[in-house]
Amino acid sequence: xxxxxxxxxxxxxxxxxxxxxxxxxxxxxxxxxxxxxxxxxxxxxxxxxxxxxxxxxxxxxxxxxxxxxxxxxxxxxxxxxxxxxxxxxxxxxxxxxxxxxxxxxxxxxxxxxxxxxxxxxxxxxxxxxxxxxxxxxxxxxxxxxxxxxxxxxxxxxxxxxxxxxxxxxxxxxxxxxxxxxxxxxxxxxxxxxxxxxxxxxxxxxxxxxxxxxxxxxxxxxxxxxxxxxxxxxxxxxxxxxxxxxxxxxxxxxxxxxxxxxxxxxxxxxxxxxxxxxxxxxxxxxxxxxxxxxxxxxxxxxxxxxxxxxxxxxxxxxxxxxxxxxxxxxxxxxxxxxxxxxxxxxxxxxxxxxxxxxxxxxxxxxxxxxxxxxxxxxxxxxxxxxxxxx
Amino acid sequence: xxxxxxxxxxxxxxxxxxxxxxxxxxxxxxxxxxxxxxxxxxxxxxxxxxxxxxxxxxxxxxxxxxxxxxxxxxxxxxxxxxxxxxxxxxxxxxxxxxxxxxxxxxxxxxxxxxxxxxxxxxxxxxxxxxxxxxxxxxxxxxxxxxxxxxxxxxxxxxxxxxxxxxxxxxxxxxxxxxxxxxxxxxxxxxxxxxxxxxxxxxxxxxxxxxxxxxxxxxxxxxxxxxxxxxxxxxxxxxxxxxxxxxxxxxxxxxxxxxxxxxxxxxxxxxxxxxxxxxxxxxxxxxxxxxxxxxxxxxxxxxxxxxxxxxxxxxxxxxxxxxxxxxxxxxxxxxxxxxxxxxxxxxxxxxxxxxxxxxxxxxxxxxxxxxxxxxxxxxxxxxxxxxxxxxxxxxxxxxxxxxxxxxxxxxxxxxxxxxxxxxxxxxxxxxxxxxxxxxxxxxxxxxxxxx
Numbered sequence: 001x002x003x004x005x006x007x008x009x010x011x012x013x014x015x016x017x018x019x020x021x022x023x024x025x026x027x028x029x030x031x032x033x034x035x036x037x038x039x040x041x042x043x044x045x046x047x048x049x050x051x052x053x054x055x056x057x058x059x060x061x062x063x064x065x066x067x068x069x070x071x072x073x074x075x076x077x078x079x080x081x082x083x084x085x086x087x088x089x090x091x092x093x094x095x096x097x098x099x100x101x102x103x104x105x106x107x108x109x110x111x112x113x114x115x116x117x118x119x120x121x122x123x124x125x126x127x128x129x130x131x132x133x134x135x136x137x138x139x140x141x142x143x144x145x146x147x148x149x150x151x152x153x154x155x156x157x158x159x160x161x162x163x164x165x166x167x168x169x170x171x172x173x174x175x176x177x178x179x180x181x182x183x184x185x186x187x188x189x190x191x192x193x194x195x196x197x198x199x200x201x202x203x204x205x206x207x208x209x210x211x212x213x214x215x216x217x218x219x220x221x222x223x224x225x226x227x228x229x230x231x232x233x234x235x236x237x238x239x240x241x242x243x244x245x246x247x248x249x250x251x252x253x254x255x256x257x258x259x260x261x262x263x264x265x266x267x268x269x270x271x272x273x274x275x276x277x278x279x280x281x282x283x284x285x286x287x288x289x290x291x292x293x294x295x296x297x298x299x300x301x302x303x304x305x306x307x308x309x310x311x312x313x314x315x316x317x318x319x320x321x322x323x324x325x326x327x328x329x330x331x332x333x334x335x336x337x338x339x340x341x342x343x344x345x346x347x348x349x350x351x352x353x354x355x356x357x358x359x360x361x362x363x364x365x366x367x368x369x370x371x372x373x374x375x376x377x378x379x380x381x382x383x384x385x386x387x388x389x
Numbered sequence: 390x391x392x393x394x395x396x397x398x399x400x401x402x403x404x405x406x407x408x409x410x411x412x413x414x415x416x417x418x419x420x421x422x423x424x425x426x427x428x429x430x431x432x433x434x435x436x437x438x439x440x441x442x443x444x445x446x447x448x449x450x451x452x453x454x455x456x457x458x459x460x461x462x463x464x465x466x467x468x469x470x471x472x473x474x475x476x477x478x479x480x481x482x483x484x485x486x487x488x489x490x491x492x493x494x495x496x497x498x499x500x501x502x503x504x505x506x507x508x509x510x511x512x513x514x515x516x517x518x519x520x521x522x523x524x525x526x527x528x529x530x531x532x533x534x535x536x537x538x539x540x541x542x543x544x545x546x547x548x549x550x551x552x553x554x555x556x557x558x559x560x561x562x563x564x565x566x567x568x569x570x571x572x573x574x575x576x577x578x579x580x581x582x583x584x585x586x587x588x589x590x591x592x593x594x595x596x597x598x599x600x601x602x603x604x605x606x607x608x609x610x611x612x613x614x615x616x617x618x619x620x621x622x623x624x625x626x627x628x629x630x631x632x633x634x635x636x637x638x639x640x641x642x643x644x645x646x647x648x649x650x651x652x653x654x655x656x657x658x659x660x661x662x663x664x665x666x667x668x669x670x671x672x673x674x675x676x677x678x679x680x681x682x683x684x685x686x687x688x689x690x691x692x693x694x695x696x697x698x699x700x701x702x703x704x705x706x707x708x709x710x711x712x713x714x715x716x717x718x719x720x721x722x723x724x725x726x727x728x729x730x731x732x733x734x735x736x737x738x739x740x741x742x743x744x745x746x747x748x749x750x751x752x753x754x755x756x757x758x759x760x761x762x763x764x765x766x767x768x769x770x771x772x773x774x775x776x777x778x779x780x781x782x783x784x785x786x787x788x789x790x791x792x793x794x795x796x797x798x799x800x801x802x803x804x805x806x807x808x809x810x811x812x813x814x815x816x817x818x819x820x821x822x823x824x825x826x827x828x829x830x831x832x833x834x835x836x837x838x839x
């Protein structure tokens with residue numbers, strides 16, 4: 001490692017101000033800090049700093065996504081095998097899925113990081129680590145049949161429009177990965193919904209699935225007014241269902257959630273209140289009992305579709321979530337409520353989680369505003385005790 | 390009679406190098422210095438020149454803004470240097486001590502029999518007034534104000550902090566006299582906060598005229614700002630004062646003996662110290678003699694104060710006016726290959742992002758590396774976990790960054806000092822200079838209010 005360090009130290013002056021390659025300073029810096037945590041020491045304020053930095057934080061989130069990714073790859077193979085009646089081993093399924101999913105990941109990272117590097121270069125900033133997570137999230141919320149050019153287009157759209165024009169990581173209002181998904185959802189709806197997009201191979205011309213196989217996700221079938229009794233809760237929990245690449249297995253997502261909560265990186269308040277929100281509206285619908293969708297047991301909402309993935313990995317994005325601790329309770333709860341509301345009452349959109357989170361991203365500053373105001377009022381009340389009436 | 394206040398949010402950083410409870414008489418140092426930078430919002434105007442002879446208690450400079458506030462020499466001797474920095478700002482006024490210290494005589498007095506004005510005058514003339522600080526702004530108190538209460542925190546919860554029970558032991562009477570003097574200065578209570586986690590000296594619970602509160606929980610439970618917030622918070626237009634217990638002893642000594650005898654006990658701490666123990670020294674002493682042959686390596690950082698709020702001094706530097714602790718830790722300046730990706734068994738973190746949580750009991754040797762690069766605010770809720778106040782830290786910081794005076798006021802700037810936010814700075818993933826931002830905010834408020 002010493003020789004590598006010496007080499008970097010030797011070429012470093014060229015990339016610093018006045019050097020030959022001054023223009024590529026941000027890029028150089030990104031690679032250098034990737035390899036070595038810098039030797040900079042504290043100059044003012046606290047002499048010691050926590051070992052954590054944004055790279056560590058982001059890489060832990062990426063780690064937390066790994067179970068969902070690996071299961072997702074396997075499930076791509078499994079669903080394909082089921083659709084076409086092919087016999088495959090576990091490893092073969094995984095390999096099949098890997099070949100389908102890996103290119104999407106590559107395209108997402110290459111596009112997004114390319115834009116990140118260019119904008120850091122233009123601004124003269126350090127390259128921010130935010131995209132490490134976004135770049136992994138985007139593939140996981142896509143159907144496996146998504147054309148690669150669409151992934152590139154959506155990623156570019158999201159990174160530029162949702163993030164960079166606001167000033168980069170930390171300044172964005174909308175969750176970047178969800179913006180990418182929303183872009184495709186509205187621009188190319190036929191590629192993002194329906195029964196065929198979720199299964200690798202079903203979109204190809206001249207193929208046909210085995211008899212009786214539909215490829216419909218549980219949500220889609222419910223939106224078509226089918227009774228919930230045909231759904232298998234344990235399949236939905238373990239993830240043997242069609243869906244976006246990373247969203248199907250709740251077990252994998254729970255492992256990820258445990259990592260995020262144990263390390264203290266994600267807010268448990270958002271996750272808990274989100275589940276509470278979904279359950280409460282679910283129960284309320286159970287009581288109202290007005291149509292066949294409302295009868296669906298409330299807890300099904302937690303294990304169907306993208307709810308679990310969304311609430312664990314998207315709603316907890318600290319930049320776009322509510323920033324006050326009280327606000328996080330409200331923010332999470334409303335995401336749960338909104339998601340179920342869209343699912344049950346709006347048949348045009350079988351899945352409501354994406355829209356719920358994006359909507360609450362926009363509302364988060366408003367929630368914070370009220371929390372801040374109440375803090376201010378508490379402080380003012382200390383001075384003048386409320387007059388007795 | 391005491392009320393327990395439980396602090397839940399905060400963080401104890403377990404460092405190696407706690408001072409052993411042995412008190413060593415350090416003897417006279419080679420040099421002593423008073424550093425105007427220790428005093429916030431003070432513009433020094435010198436009253437001595439180089440080569441002037443001074444006694445302990447002779448005025449060295451006063452504050453141009455409040456000329457009654459004087460800063461005096463801690464020892465008798467000769468003013469050997471007036472060190473200046475940028476734009477001729479005074480850095481240090483250095484005094485070489487006589488072999489035997491001569492004291493200015495301020496007259497013995499029983500504070501109980503004095504009027505408020507007489508007490509104030511004595512404190513101002515002796516140079517002990519600056520030990521009294523105020524909230525808002527964490528500056529030296531103004532002698533014309535009457536605070537609504539005075540606070541004394543009888544324990545320090547900062548990393549490796551000195552044990553106040555140990556350093557006050559043997560000075561109980563002076564402490565009591567000091568409290569009597571202080572009680573003349575306020576119409577409200579003298580609030581004494583003790584550590585509920587460990588049995589404290591009886592001296593702290595048997596002082597007539599004080600209200601005792603017990604605090605339990607992690608750092609910053611011992612910060613007086615946190616205690617004020619929980620006992621009697623500062624609202625707009627209100628003022629409270631606070632004094633360190635060792636300074637209360639000095640006040641007591643002034644009244645009992647009539648002299649400014651600034652002898653205090655300091656804890657020499659930190660992983661790079663061979664024998665961490667307590668030293669009896671005089672305020673402003675050069676630390677050279679104490680550190681001589683007592684440091685493990687030469688790549689160290691010497692801090693007057695604790696690792697969170699102290700100031701860097703050189704190995705021959707001077708103890709800060711408000712500091713009772715010297716900390717020596719390793720200087721960083723090393724690259725860490727893939728440091729962000731490895732398990733990090735020996736990396737301390739408030740989060741569990743490194744596997745160091747596997748071993749909870751260990752004491753850490755931490756160095757001064759930043760451990761990352763400066764970023765925009767990304768994580769939220771980190772600060773809230775270590776700031777036990779009903780204050781929204783991130784919003785207050787943003788109001789300061791935006792220079793929004795009205796918002797700062799509404800969000801509680803009057804209650805805070807940079808030391809209360811030191812842990813926020815420590816845990817910050819984005820490596821923000823939180824304490825500096827807070828100080829800038831306080832300075833903005835001082836400017837706005839005058």
